[in-house]
Amino acid sequence: MIRRVVSVTVAAAILLSAGVVARADALEHQRVEAIAELTALAAQAHSAAQRTDYLAGAAERAEADTADRAAVLSVRPAFVVELKALRAALDGAKGKVDTEAHRASALSAQQTVLAERANPDTVTAATATVHALTAKVGGEVTAWQAAQSSGPGGPAWTTSGPDGYARVRAALDRVGGGGVGLYESSSCAGGNAPACANSSGYIKYRADIANWSESRLNWAMAHELAHIHQFRVWGALNSSSAYGSLFGGDPEFLANCMAVVRGYPGSVGCNGEQQAWASGIWVGAVR
Known part of the structure; x- marks a missing residue:
């Protein structure tokens, strides 16, 4: 009788131990799954943070680019005004002085302005160049006119x-x-x-x-x-x-x-x- 009780007790202990082991295995499996899920969530969070940083940087770059373009556009009208003045000066110089070099310089300045997207100082410098060209053409025409201003009996022209x-x-x-x-x-x-x-x-x-x-x-x-x-x-x-x-x-x-x-x-x-x-x-x- 005592042996049977001991046997039953041992069997129950074995069954209890097996249950404990099975429960521990299940808990370990859940722990591994939880850690894996947390790792995935952490990776997703990191990726999201990186994307947020990228988007924020892109937005900042876009804002800076927009500001640069706006600054360039703000100084372009002055360049156009000077270009029109130079065109009038070149038209007035026809048949009087050689303006090919001046035209080439103006064309180069215009191409520089058309290509510039970020630096307003580049446009400002080109504007100053065109202004100087206009003044130079005007001075050369004035010199030409002075050279023609006298001849036998008076000026080289009057009514013509x-x-x-x-x-x-x-x-x-x-x-x-x-x-x-x-x-x-x-x-x-x-x-x-x-x-x-x-x-x-x-x-x-x-x-x-x-x-x-x-x-x-x-x-x-x-x-x-x-x-x-x-x-x-x-x-x-x-x-x-x-x-x-x-x-x-x-x-x-x-x-x-x-x-x-x-x-x-x-x-x-x-x-x-x-x-x-x-x-x-x-x-x-x-x-």
Whole structure:
């Protein structure tokens, strides 16, 4: 009987121990799962914190970028104003001074401004550059006008103005008279002739021819330039029998033919023999 009680007691103890072990295993499993869940939650929290930090930084960068762009945009209008002023100065300088280098500098400044997104100081510096270019062009035009301001009998122009003068000057340069003086005057044949050449080596023009067509103006300047070359060989020219036979000793007819040779025909033409003879006067040869 005592043995049976002990046996039952031992069996119960064994069963109780097995239950305790099973319960401990279950608790350990739950603990492991809890730790794993906590680790995952911690990782998620860390990831969320990192994303929050990234988004906060991105927002700060976007705000800073927006502020930079706003600062750049705020100084652009001043650049546009200066660019318009330079464009007007360049237009006014046409036919008077060479502005290619100034145009290239302005284009470079404009490209710099268009590319700038963050630094307003870059735009401000470009604005100052364009302002300086405008002042430089204005100074060069003023110097050009001063250089043209005097000639035989007075200023280089009066009623034709600087633009009219520049147009006639360009025509004379175009036909080969770059080194020849040019002045406005109404004294050519008492005002009846639109232009005339002086034996001292300069040409005068009547104000209205500044409005002539380009082809007619080119012819007029080629004709007067021909007279300048005639004056250079005047003695030999008037002693030439060929001059008398081919042109009747008429310097106007010869000047027309000389203009034809240069590629600027007027209303009066000349034949091949006359052109061949007239071409020599351009190089100082009288045959």
